[in-house]
Amino acid sequence: MASTLTKVIAPLLVIAASAGAYALLQASRPEPEKNDEPQHTAAVYTATVAPETEALEVITQGEVRSRTEIDLVAQVGGRVVDVSPEFVEGGRIQPGVPLLQIDDTDYQLALSEAKARLADAELAVQQALADQDVARKQLRNDPSPSDLALKKPQVAQAMAMREAARAGLEQARLELQRTRVTLPFAGRVADTRVHIGQFISPGAVLGTVFGTELVEVRLPLNNRQLASLGLPIGYTAPAGGGLPVTFSADVAGSNHQWTGKLVRLDASVDPDTRMLYAIAEVADPYGKAASKLGMPLAVGLFVEARIQGRKLDQGMRIPGSALRAGNIVYVVNREGLLEIRDVDVVHATADRAVISAGIAPGEQVVTSAIRNPIQGMAVRSLTSAEG
Template identity: 45%
Template sequence: MKKKYFKATAPILVLALGYGVVQLMSAAKPAPEKKAENPRPISLVYNEAREEAVRLTVATQGEVRPHTEIDLTPQVSGRIIAISENFAEGAGFTPGETLVQLDDADYRLALARAEAGVAAAEVVLLQARATAAIKRQQWETANPGREPTPLQVNQPQVAEAEAQLRSAKAELADAQLNLARTQIKLPFRGRVIRRDIGVGQYVTAGTVLGRVFATDRVEVRLPLTDAQLQELDLPMGFVATERNPGPPVTLSAQVGRDAHQWQGRIVRTQAAVDQQTRLIYAVAEVADPYGAGASNGVPLAVGLFVSAEAQGVRERPALVLPREALRSADKVYVVDESNRLNIRTVEVLSTSKDRVVIASGLTDGERVVTSAIANAVDGMEVQPIAQLARK
C-alpha cells in the first residue's frame, strides 16, 4: 500500500518542489532599474505685445433703406390708356418721365370751356370799362369841378367784371393743371418696387398705382453704443452740415461670390436712446448707389444687409496683437520669464480679421502665444518659439 501511495504522490511532490525553486530564484533576482523621465515641454509660437497709437474702428451693421419711398397715386380720375415700360417691378425711371397716361378727353373739353370763359370775361370787362369811361366824361361835362360817386361812373361794375375775369383765369389754370395731371410723373430718378394697375383700368384720385423709391441716395440705420458714439465724436441729435459733413463710413457685403464695399457718411444721429435696445441709432447715406456710388457695377441695393466700419477720430495708446492671440472673448496666453504659461484676462477695445487691440491686462513686450494649443493649463511649462516676421 505504501508503495502505491508513494507512486501516486511522487509527481505532485516533484511539481511542488520545482515551483518552489522557481519562486526562490525569482525573488533572488534584482529588480530592473527604473529611469525617471520628465515630461517634455510643449513648443508654442509667441508674439511680443507692442504698444502703438491707434484709432479704433467702430464696427456695426444695418439694412439698406431708400431715402424716399412712396405710393404712386393720381390726382385726377380717369381710365388708364398707356403704361410706360419703365413702370414695372425692378425697372428704373428718370425725372419727369410719364409712367402712366390717363384718358384726357374730358379734361381737354374742360380746358376748352375754361378758355371760352376767359374770353367771355375779357369782353365783359372791356364793355364795363368803356361804359365807365363814357359815364365819367358825361359827369365831368354836366358837373365840372365835382367828383362823382363810384356808382355814378360804373366802378362797381368794372370791379365785378375784373373779378369774373380772374375767376375765369383760375378755372383755366385748374383745367390746364388737371389735363397735365393725366400724365403721371415723378420729380426724381427712381426704381419701381411694385405695380398694382393695368391698361384699361379706371382709377380715381388717390388710388394706389404702385410703389416706388428714389435712387439719388439710400440710408443705412446703424446701432451704436455710447462708447462707439464717443469714438466717432458724435453728439446725440447730430445733423451733418457743410462745415461738418459727418464721419466717413465703409459699408461691405457679400454679393454672390464676391465681397463689395461702398463709401458713405454718417449724416445724423437720433436725439433719444432706443428704449428696447438701449442703443443710439445713426444714419449713414450713400449717394447715387445705383450709379456712381456702385461697387464695380454692383449697386448698394435696397434691402441688402451690410456691415459698417468707421474710423474713430481720436488716437490712443494701446497694445496690438495678431488676431489669433485672442482666446474666447477676453483671454490670452502669456509666457512668463520662467517659460510657464499664464492665462490672462484682458480688456479688448476692438478686433478685426487681422489684429486685436487691447486696453489693459498686458504690458508692452510680454510674450503672447499665437499658435494653437489644446488643454492649456495655467502654470504649465512650455517651450517658447518667436514668431517669424511676416514679409
C-alpha cells in the same frame, strides 16, 4: 508575586520587540530613486503687443434702403390709355418721362371751357372800365360822387371774376398735365397695380417706386462702437463730409464692395435694443457707385459695413483671441510666469482688440487656450501665427 511580575513584564517585552523590528526595517529600507527631470510647464501660443497707430474700425451690418420710397398715386381719374414699357417691376424711371397716360378727352374740353370763361371775364372787365370812364366824365361836376356812381364796385367785381377765371384756367391746365403720370426724380419701380384699359379714380394707388439718386444704410451701434467712432449722439456731418464707410456683400457668387459716408447719428437710443443707429449714404448706387464688377448697391441688400473711426494717441493692439471675459488678458512675463490682468478695452472685434491701459508694447499675451490658469504659474511661450 511571580505571576504578577510576569503580567507586567510581558507587554513591555512585546513593545520593545516591536520597536526594535521597526527600527531594523527603517535601517534596512532601500533609498528612494531621485527624479532629476525638470518640472512640467504648460506650453502656450503668444503674440506680441503692438502699438496701434491706425484709425479704429467699427464693423456692423444693415439693410440698404432708398432715401425716397413712395406710393405712386393718381391725382385725376379716368381710363388708362397708355402704359410705359418701364412701368414694370424693376423698370427705370426718368424724371419727367410719363409712366402712364390717362384718357385726357374730358380734361381737354375742360381746358377749352376755362379759356372761354376767361375771355368772357376779360370782356366784362373792359366793359366795366369803359362804364367807369363814362360815369367819371358825367359826374365831373359833382363834388362828392359815390363809389357806386363811379362804377368802382362793378370794376372790382369784374376784375375778381377775371382772376377766378384765370385760376380756373390754371386748374384745367394742371389737371390736363396730371393725366400724364410722371415723377420728378430718377428711380425704379418696385411694384405695379394697374394695367392699360383700367379705370382709376383720384387717389388710387398705381404702384410703388423708389429713388435711385441716393440710398441709405441704417447701422446699429453699441456703446463701445460709438466710443470707437468718437462722435456725439445726434451728430450730423457737414455738407460733403462724414466718416468713410466700406460696404461689402456676396452677390451672385462674388464679393462686392461699395463706398459711402456716415452722415448722421440718431438723437435717441432705441429703448428695446439699447442700440444707437447711424445712417450712411451712397450716392448714385446704380451708376457711378456700383462695385468694380458693375454690381449696384441694390435696395434691400443686406451688407456688412466697416466704418473708419477715430485715431488713438496711445493704444495697443492685440489679437482678438487674446481678450478673455471682455476685459482680461493673460501675459507671460520675462520670467516665464503667467500674469492675469484687467485691461481697458477701447475697441474689439473678432480679429483684434485695441487696449488703452493694462499692458505695454512688446509684452507677450496668450492667444491659445489654457487650462486652469493661475497667477504666477510657469508657462512656456510659443510664437503665435496671430499678430
